[in-house]
Amino acid sequence: MTWPPRCPYRISVASYVLGALPADERRELDTHLRTCQECRTELIGLAALPGLLARLRRRFRRATGLSG
Numbered sequence: 001m002t003w004p005p006r007c008p009y010r011i012s013v014a015s016y017v018l019g020a021l022p023a024d025e026r027r028e029l030d031t032h033l034r035t036c037q038e039c040r041t042e043l044i045g046l047a048a049l050p051g052l053l054a055r056l057r058r059r060f061r062r063a064t065g066l067s068g
């Protein structure tokens with residue numbers, strides 16, 4: 001991974017993976033991902049993130065007894 005990113009879209013890829021992008025930006029990035037290797041590489045690197053976060057959340061709940 002190179003930093004700073006060459007492609008300006010790359011900083012949006014993490015939000016895309018986490019489902020945090022507004023619908024119009026998500027559609028724009030969907031289209032962009034078809035043509036940009038840099039963003040596709042970033043996407044593959046971040047693809048496991050939602051699953052990892054869910055596991056952390058479960059572990060946190062067990063450890064603290066808190067929900068959230």
Ligand SMILES: [Zn+2]
Pocket residue numbers: 007008009010032036037038039
């Ligand atoms: Zn890109």
